[in-house]
Amino acid sequence: MRADRLVSLVLLLRRHGRLSATALARELEVSTRTVLRDIDALSAAGVPVYAERGRHGGFALLPGFRTELTGLSHDEALALLIAGSRRGAQAFGLGSALASAVLKVVDALPEKDRTTAADAARRLLVDPGTDLLARRLETEEVPDTVVSEIRRAVFAGHRLRIHYAAADREPAWRTVDPIGLVTVRDQGYLLATRSGADRTYRLSRVLAAEELDEPARRPERVDLDLAWQERSTRLRTGGDQVTVLVRVDPARREELVGTALAVLSEEADADDRLRLEVAFQDARHAEWALWQLATDAEALAPQWLRTSLRDRAAAIAACYGEFP
Incomplete structure (x- = not known):
């Protein structure tokens, strides 16, 4: 995690030229003290980062410094694959990976194209936090540690223990076989089976999760769109509708x-x-x-x-x- 953060810090300085410790902390979602430690670590590793004092000061790289650190990690590549929905990336706990991947893609561009792309990006806004009436669009918050554990179990094909707080019930532990993850209107869902029966769990209600070593009992291939439609149909035609x-x-x-x-x-x-x-x-x-x-x-x-x-x-x- 720290290595990825150090790469992101260097790419941020390359992209913006100069940034204060406060701005870097905000971008990296860490404390300013962590940023200062990371700056010291980069300097010790030979990265030519220096500090400029004064009102408009901050940290910067020596002119002409380039990196060869643009290789994408698994999560960053995954984030780019679902980048058509920025909120979707956040719902699956990949918001920071998406930001890091975008920095790497921008840094890999030739300087002329990098400037043009940055200018063009400022002309586009996708999924703002409020609508035209200034009503805030609520996005359900799911701890990264929880959604990361669920995501690993889904990809690895392992069974999963979740501490789930169903509506109007006391939270309870249950073991499920995960099938896939779905996001709808900024709400994330885990599609799974439990004792062979289809189950759908809202991610925001998962209080804790633990990937197990046991293989999940699920088909090798899945059509998530079809599975979601079938569950939606059962919900509309059953229960207390x-x-x-x-x-x-x-x-x-x-x-x-x-x-x-x-x-x-x-x-x-x-x-x-x-x-x-x-x-x-x-x-x-x-x-x-x-x-x-x-x-x-x-x-x-x-x-x-x-x-x-x-x-x-x-x-x-x-x-x-x-x-x-």
């Missing part, structure tokens, strides 16, 4: 559809609204989704959902009826 008839403002349609399991029917309704029949995972899911849309959506059926939303709104209104 509820169907809701909704009138919705067309401007909020995508928000409604984005939270639903499936759209069963859709047609135009009065007042330029849309009438949709949608499926939700359970009653709580349906109430939560409709509450988010306020008066831009109205549940027409079932009646219990209308009653629940009305009682909830009445409780809120009573709470704010008088100024304390």
